[in-house]
Amino acid sequence: MNTILTGVLFFSGLALTVTVILHIAAQKTASGQKNTGRPAGTNKIRLDDDFPDYRPRVQNKTQKRKKSPSRKRFSLSGSLHFNSLVSEIPLLEAGLPEYVYIPLKLPHINALPRLTVKKGDKVRAGSLLAQNKKYPEADIYASVSGKITGIENISDAFGAEIPAVIIKVEKDDFEPSIDLSPDIIREIPYSEKEIISKIRHSGIFSLAGAESMENVFTGGQKISRLIINGIDAEPFPGIRENLLCKKAEQIIIGAKILNKAFGIQNALIAINRKRPDILKLVSGLTRRYVGVNTRSCPAYYPSGQKNLLITAITGREISAGRRPENYGFMVLNAEVALAVYEAVLKNKPLCEHFITINKNGKSTSFCTRLGTPVDFLLKKLSLSPENGKIILGNVLTGREVLNSKAPLTGQDSKILYLVPSEQISGPCIRCGKCLEACPLHLQPYAIASALQSHDQDRLKQLHAADCIECGACAFVCPARIPLLSLCRQSKTEFKNN
Amino acid sequence: MPGAPYIFSPLTTRRIMLQVIIALLPLVAVALAAFGLRALVLVTTAVAGCVTFEYLGARFLLHRPAAASDLSAVVTGLLLALWLPAGFPLWMVLLGCFFAVIVVKTAFGGIGCNLFNPALAALVFLFLSFPGETSACLQPHWFDFFSDNAQKCTPVLEKLKYLSWENLNTSPESYNLAGLPDFGQMLKGTTCGNLGNITFLAVLPGLIWLLAQRIISWQIPFYYLMTFFILVLVHWLINGTLQNDIFIHFFSGSLWLGAVFMATDYTTSPMSARGKIIFASGCGILTGLIRLYGIYPDGVPFAILLMNAFVPLLDKICTPRIYGTPRR
Numbered sequence: 001m002n003t004i005l006t007g008v009l010f011f012s013g014l015a016l017t018v019t020v021i022l023h024i025a026a027q028k029t030a031s032g033q034k035n036t037g038r039p040a041g042t043n044k045i046r047l048d049d050d051f052p053d054y055r056p057r058v059q060n061k062t063q064k065r066k067k068s069p070s071r072k073r074f075s076l077s078g079s080l081h082f083n084s085l086v087s088e089i090p091l092l093e094a095g096l097p098e099y100v101y102i103p104l105k106l107p108h109i110n111a112l113p114r115l116t117v118k119k120g121d122k123v124r125a126g127s128l129l130a131q132n133k134k135y136p137e138a139d140i141y142a143s144v145s146g147k148i149t150g151i152e153n154i155s156d157a158f159g160a161e162i163p164a165v166i167i168k169v170e171k172d173d174f175e176p177s178i179d180l181s182p183d184i185i186r187e188i189p190y191s192e193k194e195i196i197s198k199i200r201h202s203g204i205f206s207l208a209g210a211e212s213m214e215n216v217f218t219g220g221q222k223i224s225r226l227i228i229n230g231i232d233a234e235p236f237p238g239i240r241e242n243l244l245c246k247k248a249e250q251i252i253i254g255a256k257i258l259n260k261a262f263g264i265q266n267a268l269i270a271i272n273r274k275r276p277d278i279l280k281l282v283s284g285l286t287r288r289y290v291g292v293n294t295r296s297c298p299a300y301y302p303s304g305q306k307n308l309l310i311t312a313i314t315g316r317e318i319s320a321g322r323r324p325e326n327y328g329f330m331v332l333n334a335e336v337a338l339a340v341y342e343a344v345l346k347n348k349p350l351c352e353h354f355i356t357i358n359k360n361g362k363s364t365s366f367c368t369r370l371g372t373p374v375d376f377l378l379k380k381l382s383l384s385p386e387n388g389k390i391i392l393g394n395v396l397t398g399r400e401v402l403n404s405k406a407p408l409t410g411q412d413s414k415i416l417y418l419v420p421s422e423q424i425s426g427p428c429i430r431c432g433k434c435l436e437a438c439p440l441h442l443q444p445y446a447i448a449s450a451l452q453s454h455d456q457d458r459l460k461q462l463h464a465a466d467c468i469e470c471g472a473c474a475f476v477c478p479a480r481i482p483l484l485s486l487c488r489q490s491k492t493e494f495k496n497n
Numbered sequence: 498m499p500g501a502p503y504i505f506s507p508l509t510t511r512r513i514m515l516q517v518i519i520a521l522l523p524l525v526a527v528a529l530a531a532f533g534l535r536a537l538v539l540v541t542t543a544v545a546g547c548v549t550f551e552y553l554g555a556r557f558l559l560h561r562p563a564a565a566s567d568l569s570a571v572v573t574g575l576l577l578a579l580w581l582p583a584g585f586p587l588w589m590v591l592l593g594c595f596f597a598v599i600v601v602k603t604a605f606g607g608i609g610c611n612l613f614n615p616a617l618a619a620l621v622f623l624f625l626s627f628p629g630e631t632s633a634c635l636q637p638h639w640f641d642f643f644s645d646n647a648q649k650c651t652p653v654l655e656k657l658k659y660l661s662w663e664n665l666n667t668s669p670e671s672y673n674l675a676g677l678p679d680f681g682q683m684l685k686g687t688t689c690g691n692l693g694n695i696t697f698l699a700v701l702p703g704l705i706w707l708l709a710q711r712i713i714s715w716q717i718p719f720y721y722l723m724t725f726f727i728l729v730l731v732h733w734l735i736n737g738t739l740q741n742d743i744f745i746h747f748f749s750g751s752l753w754l755g756a757v758f759m760a761t762d763y764t765t766s767p768m769s770a771r772g773k774i775i776f777a778s779g780c781g782i783l784t785g786l787i788r789l790y791g792i793y794p795d796g797v798p799f800a801i802l803l804m805n806a807f808v809p810l811l812d813k814i815c816t817p818r819i820y821g822t823p824r825r
Contacts, residue, residue: 235504311820319821389503396502420503426567429510429609432768440820445768463819471502478508479609485500 080301080437080472089356089363091242094380096169100144100371101154101407104130104163108211111135117165121148125369126175126349129165137214141203143351143370146170157374157392157406158399164407167371179346184249188257188345195261195344202343203350206370206410209306210336215325216262224328226267228255228337229309230282233272233299235395238414239354239365240304240334241275247338248282254337255292257344262330265291269334270309272299301396302470306331308439320466335413353410357381358395359417371407374415378404383417391416396471397484425480434473434483440466444473448486451493464490510608513763514568516712520703521575521758527699528692531637532583533644536692540578542587546594547574554603561607569608573597576616576758579693580751580798581623582634584647589627593619613805614765617798624798634689650689653677653749654794657740677739683748693754700753713761716773721756722747724781732789741789752784755797765805772808772815779804 105112113130117123123142130140142165150166174180190198196217204210209229215221228251232238244251255267269286271279273296283294297303297312307318310329318324324331335354342348356365357377366377374392378385390401395416408415434444443462450458459465467487474484528536551570556562577593597619605611624631634652638644651659656677678688686696693699707713725747732741739745746752760766760780767776780800787796818824 307821317821322821391501391503393501395504398501398503400500416503418503421505423505424563426510426564427607427609429513429763430768431513431763433508435768435817441817442819443768443816463822466819466821475502475504476506476508478506478510478513480505480509482500484502 080475081299088245089237089242089365091239091246091354091365091367094355094366094368094372094377096144096172096369097372097376098169099149099373100167100169100369101164101373102129102140102143102167102371103156103407103409104140104151104165106138106140106206106211107409107411109135109138109205109214111138113138113140115151115165117148119148119151122146122170123148123167124171124173124175125351126178135218136197136200137205137211137217139201139203140165141349141351142167144169145173155403155406157401157403157412159402164371174348174351178348180348184253185345186253188253188260190260190344192260192263195257198344198347199261199340201349202339204336204339204343204410206350207333207336207339207353208411208413209331209333210339210410212323212325212330213332216330221325222328223262223264223325223330224266225314225330226255226258226262226264227309227313227329227331228267228269228334229304229306229331230269230278230334231272231297231299231304231309233301233303234414235301236356236358236361236414236416237363238356241272241278242365243334243338243354244269244271244278244282248278248285250341251334251337252282252285252289252292253345254339254341256289257340258330258332258337259291267292268313269294270297270313271295273297274299301472302439302468305439305468305470307468320463350410353408353413355408355413355415357383357415357417359383368408370410373405373407374401375404377408377415378417381417388417388419391418394471396475397469423480425482428479428481431478433476433478437472437476439470439472440468442467444483444487445481447490448481448483451486451490454493456493459490459494465494467491510567510569513712514572516707516710517572517758518568518575520706520712521572521579523702524579524693524699524754525575527686527696528579528583531639531686531695532635532647532692533638533642535583535635535647536578538587539581539583539585539590539692540575542590543578543581543594544571544574546591547571547577547598550594550598551603554599555607558599558603559607564607567608570598573602573616577619579754580616580620580691582631582691584633584635585630586627589623589630593623596622609764611764612808613802614759614762617759617802617805621798621802634691636689637686637695639686652689652691652794653745654788657742657745658792658794660740677745678749680744680748688749690749691751694749694751697748697753700757704753704757707757707761713757714770714773716770717761717766717777718756720774720777721760721781721784722752724778725752725785726781728782728785729789732785746785746788750788750795751797752795755784755801756780759797759801760804765808767808767811767815769812769815769817771817772811775815776804776808776811779807 111132113132115130116128124145125142127142128139129142132138144167146167146169148165149168153161154164156162200217205214216223230240230244232240255269259265259267269282271282271294279294279296286292286294295313303309303312306324309331310324311317316327318327339350352367352369354365355368355377356363364381368377385404390404391398392401392412393399393414398416428445438444447462447464450462469484469488471484474482477483525540547570552565555564577597597615601613601615601618602611634650635647636650638647682688684696684698688695704718708715729741729743729746733743760777767773783800783803784796787793787799793799
């Protein structure tokens with residue numbers, strides 16, 4: 001009995017040892033090839049820090065061979081996977097509120113526009129309210145038709161004062177130049193210059209993520225790859241996957257228009273790997289459009305983040321402090337592609353955007369006019385802000401709304417209504433769950449403790465400023481340490497020093 | 498508490514400790530079945546002692562009474578009891594509880610701040626202070642709850658240490674000659690040992706449970722057991738005697754208990770995957786070296802405590818590459 005058992009153990013042990021030796025040997029040969037198989041100096045090209053701007057690589061054989069050693073890829077596993085990622089949500093028309101409030105400055109756009117209307121004027125949806133002749137990106141358009149009842153400072157959702165135009169809604173009509181027919185226009189009869197000018201004069205820069213186009217159009221940055229982000233990998237679903245189901249063709253045409261504007265031919269629509277239905281639908285449609293393709297991407301939180309999406313698709317990493325445009329990548333959300341389609345082919349400036357409201361895990365999407373107050377949408381679902389908290393943004397990163405009369409801007413896409421559960425934070429038990437959850441492989445627990453001791457050098461060493469504030473660490477922390485707010489604080493601490 | 502996030506993973510500190518307690522239940526059940534009333538008294542005393550000291554420490558030393566509600570003291574008490582032999586004097590158990598909770602844990606700042614595993618440190622403290630009592634094991638008297646004629650016996654590994662039969666080979670006759678159990682006896686748990694290590698089978702449900710609930714990562718148990726196995730195997734291949742017999746070393750003593758419950762303690766093990774691998778491999782090698790060359794029969798507590806001391810260093814040097822930084 002014992003002899004047999006010892007024999008079995010012996011052989012299994014032998015097998016283990018052999019496996020380990022082979023593994024080490026394989027690693028050694030791989031790393032040996034890495035060092036010897038390349039021409040001297042090419043290692044440097046792979047370092048993102050020594051690579052100020054994207055340059056197309058020299059296409060010779062040695063370079064091509066080492067281009068994608070899959071083993072070297074950044075591990076994107078270990079981040080959060082939510083079951084609720086896959087679900088259908090209704091998309092409704094929100095209708096017209098009584099008043100809309102349109103802020104006079106776009107976030108992320110530095111140029112300021114000058115008012116072209118005054119109090120008492122009648123405006124139509126899609127007409128100019130404020131204009132900057134040099135930088136049309138900063139232009140402000142009316143989202144409804146009505147009478148301007150005031151141009152004054154209002155308080156935004158978080159209590160800050162912003163100047164805004166207040167319009168009393170009177171009619172449901174648009175500027176006559178806007179094509180309101182539901183037909184899909186498939187031809188693009190414009191040149192590159194015309195397209196760029198149309199996009200610049202459309203007000204779509206108020207949408208989240210669209211501001212990255214500004215540098216390309218004004219600064220002449222070269223783009224080599226366009227990625228349309230169609231992934232909603234967040235705990236509660238958003239609008240993108242829904243839009244891809246319902247307006248896939250418009251988004252594809254939008255991508256094609258953007259292709260033409262950037263002078264490229266390789267737009268990719270990133271689609272949630274857990275939604276094969278969308279992939280089938282969209283890739284069926286893209287077959288008719290040259291230069292637009294689909295790619296199914298892993299859906300974990302936060303894979304919808306620009307930099308991580310690029311890494312998932314191309315394997316390239318974006319260094320901290322740099323933008324995807326520096327590397328020749330342009331990532332735009334699906335709703336931006338849709339807005340581009342409407343702006344270029346339907347002459348429609350950005351008047352509407354999509355808001356998803358979530359209550360107790362049940363989501364409803366609305367197509368609403370820009371500047372609609374938060375409580376107008378809440379009333380639609382008969383929610384009252386008194387009983388619970390209203391959160392603007394993602395459930396893991398969003399902020400609580402202090403003023404529910406404040407208008408929604410293009411930056412907002414999610415409203416959350418919840419009764420927060422009381423959480424008591426305890427001491428760190430060093431479980432390492434935040435390390436596993438961090439998509440950037442940072443060490444949130446160490447950042448938190450370095451912040452508490454105000455250790456600037458340690459914070460720098462830990463790359464605290466690289467944090468993308470996704471909130472994954474705070475979500476998983478069993479001790480309920482507010483790691484997200486601590487990481488945010490450490491970033492501001494950096495700025496102050 | 499300020500701001501986002503507004504939802505959380507269901508896992509809290511308390512829940513983690515609860516899962517560990519669930520994973521320990523099979524071991525406690527086996528101990529109760531094998532040692533009856535003695536085990537019950539020992540386990541209750543250890544748990545009650547640890548919880549009491551935890552509360553007192555949190556109330557009067559840390560001024561944070563809520564700190565005692567996370568069930569970690571129950572885990573410490575259970576683990577301490579499982580490493581002690583049945584019939585261990587109760588005042589010594591209480592002394593061990595005091596050492597574990599107050600000296601090793603609370604004095605360093607409570608949960609998460611201790612450098613060494615409380616239960617293991619207390620065990621080693623008891624082991625060094627009362628060597629006679631800690632090694633006075635009893636023969637398991639299965640399903641005889643009120644048995645009063647339990648026989649004293651010598652644990653398997655201790656027997657190995659006393660053997661100087663270098664020239665004995667691993668034939669069944671030698672086992673009988675040395676009074677060592679065979680594999681079947683080890684599975685059945687009729688061998689001599691502490692509450693928690695009479696059969697390694699009792700550890701397996703807990704291991705599977707903890708892995709399935711993602712409480713522990715697979716790296717530590719796997720690399721611990723693997724490096725230990727390889728070390729003993731190599732030793733045995735070079736000079737195969739009964740003293741370095743693989744199967745006795747691998748399945749007896751508290752190797753499995755240590756690899757699954759002690760080395761995986763969050764606070765006293767590294768956080769990154771690479772750190773865990775180095776830590777567990779170190780534990781495995783040290784355990785093997787102590788068992789083969791040292792004077793202590795079961796090297797597990799010493800090996801893990803020694804590696805505990807390396808954890809801050811491992812946490813500092815074994816960090817994964819941060820996204821967007823140059824490849825190393």
